[in-house]
Amino acid sequence: MKSTHLSLIAGAVALAAITGFASVAAPEGPAAPAAGATSLLPVERSSLVCPTPSGSDLAQTQYTAFTPAGKGGDAEAAAELKPALPIVDAEDETDPKKAAKAEEAAKKAQEKADKPFLAVKEPGKPVVAEADGSDAPALVGTATGRLAPGWTAQQTTEITAGGARGLLGVTCTAPDTDFWFPGASTAKSRQDYIHLTNPDDAAAVADIELFGPEGPLDSDVADGITVPARSSTALLLSTLTPEAVDQLTVHVTTRSGRIGAVVMSADDASGSDWISASDEPSATLVLPGVPADAASVQLVAFAPGEDDAEVKVELMGKNATFSPAGNATLHIKSSMTAVVDLKAVTRGEPGSLRLSPVQKKRATPIVAALRVVRGSGDKQEVAYLPATGPIGARASVADNRAEGSTLSLTAPGDTARVKVTTSAGSGGGEAAVETYTVKSGTTLAVEPKAPDGLKGAYALTVETTSGGPVHASRTMARTKDGVLMFTVQTLADDGGTVEVPSARQDLSVLAD
Template sequence: MTEPATGASGRRSGRVRIARFGPLEVLAVLLPVLTVAALALVRPVDEPPVLLPPTAAPLSRTTLVCPSAVPRTGTVALANADGVRGELEIRLRADETQAIDGTARTGLKASYVAQAEGELAAGLVGTRYGDRAATACAAPQPEQWFTGVGAAAEHSSTLELVNPDGGPAVADVTVLGPDGPLEVPALRGVTVPGGRTLRFDLSEVVPSRDELALQVLVSRGRLGVHVVDEVDEVGRGVRTRDWLPAQGEPDTSAYLLGLGGKSGDRTLVVANPGDSEARVGIEVITKESQFAPADLDEIRVPPHSTKTVDLTELLADRATQGATGLVLDATTPVTAGLRTVARGDVSHAVAGGRIVERAALSLPSGPSRLVLGGADGVGVATYVVRDEDGAEIARERVELTPGVGTRIKLPSDGALLDLSVQRSSIIAAVEVGPPGLAVLPLSELVVDARVPDVRPALR
């Protein structure tokens, strides 16, 4: 504080020194005021930002992986569901091209990778087949389940990993048994070099007499994954092989279609990958109804394990004769597979994916039947069969009713099946044979790619 001046007379002077503000002091006062005024002019966002789902765009590139052949299955059939013509790039067996005009059939025993671009990519389907065995060629998936594999002398399975790309791919395989997960170092962190195929005989890497389940997770790159299942009946001289179809993620509801028309040994395997016990009920689907057998108890599957049930007597009973499939209703998501050994031939019915709009399949040569079930409402399914040149040879509309199954004989000279669904959704499979029986579950036809919603964000 400034002291007043004192004169000679001893009186204090009345003059006072006044302080002046500089530029810094003025800014220190004005800046907070201007900031508050600017913030007052900003209007809050009326609606918070939302996350939008991916949008659909026409599929412009796709890759199909066909497994190596088993004995007498050296044919690969490829076609486009919409009849689009063009050339495929063959990445395995060698870098070459193959023309598609109708259905193209190739004799080949090694694993086979085909890539399509442009209009040919949407709706490309393929099948490897031969005597008593068949499997669909599929696009690589990040996760797949195989339920009911074997690792013993009488029942063994071989896991095949195909890398369709030039760089290495890595997969982790989890093995579940009746007592829980099994430690299998040979199947952890499996690296598949680019353009290579690796095979693992489960009877060598994880010998066991139990029924097992495999989960294959691809953590790097892409892999085509297939399993060949073999039954060698000691003493009878019967040795038979077929592919065990893959399943997607576990679900609380599973439809296993394609039981064939012959009686045989039926083995159901259920896998529970969850942390809680699964209680599973079973119903049988026939062309008249869907019902739960009175003398069949609920199946209890401990966490992270498998459970095996013999259904031979149940499916040989007069009440279940002509059954088209099974329905499993579980309290927690499971996977399941039914293995049938009849007249020296093995086949598999697995939990199929739900078809909402359309499915297609390149048909193997010979007799085949379309099996439908699991309709979630009254609707209509229309199937079209084309020959090897792409000409339509059969078309039929089928009324869909919940709680019943349908088995339809297809033309033996059919090369392509196109199935569309309206006002409902269904589960579908194709039974191939005789000779023998192979079951090919159908899945939703991929014609669009999913493009994520990407927008600039403020930091």
């Protein structure tokens, strides 16, 4: 008997493994699509991890989870975030008394981890949970069935005093194997921690590389970092190298397993926020949504390949695209972090940055992020804006409040039209839809209209309906003791559908 049918079965299994979401099954009924055709099907499973919010006893954290309304998926579904397990100190395992206490603590932690901390029950309505102080947990979770497509979660923490003061927001991430973080630091004025969270039932092993303006930094302890199953760990970057560098790029990869990774940065002068990973290396990058009143904007970029990058720097403003005075181009040496101070580049209007190769024939992939400061003196507040891909068909961001949310949309190519849906509130309210036109080469900043009868938090879902690609971010702001605290989250295609090749039954493959 020929082995062709075995190859087809193996191919289908491999496809399911690669996507990690959609199952492959033989088509039912007589009308099977032609060979080679593909179908867009809703994903059936998605994963998220959220880092430990803060070590401050003053921290107040709100978690918000959401799945946008849509078609597809099984009626039976679940979307749950559960507490990660604590990491046991190796010394505790060798000391009998400490080992007994650690075993008891691990048992209680396992009981906690078995119960959902936050669970979405239906699409289209956010769910909120709160945790105060330094005991707020890291979370790991999975969504299945009709709750999987577009499932997202936001973690928002407010700290009103101390060196970590600020409004810290981060979108919980899908686990992966490769992350780039331009804009981190090992300087004495900074306390930057890399948080690694493992959602799986087997340990993951990660390596961390640090690159400063002069190239790679020396480190003897950044390789082979084990992250135990379903747990989260945080490492202070300044303990990984003896070199103090103000602006650097962090590269995290895994030797085995997958993790979620994000950097928490605290600055003595300007507060704290999360640094999310930059979009994967590309010759052209977009960093959407620089606030109109930004007092200081620093661009941090890195070329991970063997070639230098010569990059054109452009600001897509409210009405047109232009190059910042004195910073029209940027030379990025291979494996060296480049930093340029763009100062108050937006000049009172919202904007987005586009980085593209000066010569298209010499396009070099890069990663990048912006460090944005608002305010002055002891009233400063900082946030980080990484490069992000287009929203594609659909993207969502959770945890918008009645006031203080700004949605930034930019169209680096052709003029585009987008549909923005404000969901029902977590405690009540009616969903609403608005449409916007984003002109080519410009940035549109809008304050979404809160849902009628809003109670609690709501989500924003953005869909491209026509025209060119759109990049987006959401700024959340609130004023505390005269300080305008803010945080920025980018929106990316939610991957709610997967393209699956259609199959048809062909019994001839069973013949000799």
